[in-house]
Amino acid sequence: MKTFEYERAASPQKAIHAGSARGAKYLAGGTNLVDLMKYQVESPTMLVDIGHLDLAQITANADGSVTVGALVRNSDLADHALIKTRYPLLSQALLSGASPQLRNMATTGGNLLQRTRCYYFTDVSFPACNKRIAGSGCAAIQGYNRIHAILGQTDKGADSGETCIATHPSDMCVAMAALGATVEVEGARGKRRIPFAEFHRLPGNTPWIETTLHTDELITAVTLPATKFSQNAYYLKVRDRNSYAFALISVAAGLEMDGETVRSAGIALGGVALKPWRKVEAEKALAGKARGPEAFASAAEILLAGAKGYEHNMFKIELAKQAVVRALTLASQGTTEGARA
Numbered sequence: 001m002k003t004f005e006y007e008r009a010a011s012p013q014k015a016i017h018a019g020s021a022r023g024a025k026y027l028a029g030g031t032n033l034v035d036l037m038k039y040q041v042e043s044p045t046m047l048v049d050i051g052h053l054d055l056a057q058i059t060a061n062a063d064g065s066v067t068v069g070a071l072v073r074n075s076d077l078a079d080h081a082l083i084k085t086r087y088p089l090l091s092q093a094l095l096s097g098a099s100p101q102l103r104n105m106a107t108t109g110g111n112l113l114q115r116t117r118c119y120y121f122t123d124v125s126f127p128a129c130n131k132r133i134a135g136s137g138c139a140a141i142q143g144y145n146r147i148h149a150i151l152g153q154t155d156k157g158a159d160s161g162e163t164c165i166a167t168h169p170s171d172m173c174v175a176m177a178a179l180g181a182t183v184e185v186e187g188a189r190g191k192r193r194i195p196f197a198e199f200h201r202l203p204g205n206t207p208w209i210e211t212t213l214h215t216d217e218l219i220t221a222v223t224l225p226a227t228k229f230s231q232n233a234y235y236l237k238v239r240d241r242n243s244y245a246f247a248l249i250s251v252a253a254g255l256e257m258d259g260e261t262v263r264s265a266g267i268a269l270g271g272v273a274l275k276p277w278r279k280v281e282a283e284k285a286l287a288g289k290a291r292g293p294e295a296f297a298s299a300a301e302i303l304l305a306g307a308k309g310y311e312h313n314m315f316k317i318e319l320a321k322q323a324v325v326r327a328l329t330l331a332s333q334g335t336t337e338g339a340r341a
Helices: 014-019 034-039 074-079 081-086 086-095 100-105 108-112 172-177 280-286 293-303 315-332
Strands: 005-010 023-029 046-049 058-060 066-069 182-187 190-195 218-224 231-236 247-256 261-270
Touching: 014 023, 014 046, 014 182, 014 218, 023 034, 023 315, 058 081, 066 081, 074 081, 074 086, 074 100, 081 086, 086 172, 086 231, 086 247, 108 172, 108 218, 172 218, 172 247, 172 261, 231 315, 247 315, 261 280, 261 293, 261 315, 280 293, 293 315
Parallel strands: 005 046, 023 046
Antiparallel strands: 058 066, 066 218, 182 190, 182 218, 231 247, 247 261
């Protein structure tokens, strides 16, 4: 491990000041960053410990929304009464991720900033990774790409400095995307609110830039809008084993039902792109439709339009469509426990 400086921040303002230094990284639970430092993927010159800041509250607001502090642990968030009753989709997603020990450490803000689990990113013996070394190429294109993206990727060939087919690993973020959350941040220029759909970036021509955060900004909270999906929500995670595995495909499905008719919907996919994948067109296509396989399959086709697979992950396209139909079906039935397939 390379040497680095360490500073424990006493306030958000002091954290922002210290974190704006070149090469600085914020440290909270450390469940992702510390691993990447050990792998020598990340080499910060300074760690700014924000773990003792007063950002661990879950607050119900007058407008029906709920604000979750950036330092709320995943286990506490999943088990909180407000979340279990108003946002069961989020609770299900959190409980499907990682292990109990990791959920006890991982934080809401840190989960937002998880980096991809692409093998070629986390193993520095592979020199070609545009996320790790800008302009170096993408080894995954011609490598073992079973877990990689089928939507939103940039593919200009293995040698291109823009190519990236990595996926985002978070379960929590998929649920928050479907719920239409807002990320609260604070920086030297003040506070701002970032709609969840705009927080994570697709690779574009700069795959090493992963979010719309400015370099001097600190995540302080996430706000969940007033709930519409408390009665009809389902998180489906398809993976190679039932515990401690990242999603091949995941679906966060929330429905607002009027009898047998869908009034509104929130749907997001995980394991398919470098950010949680959501298309408002698919949600609008469900509004006013009777629940059932025909309507749900139509929404799945809209969500997966333009999907492109590779040698080892072509199966993910059809798997994703079937998973969308299943998740929407179970959500429409009022099933309360998320499935792990």
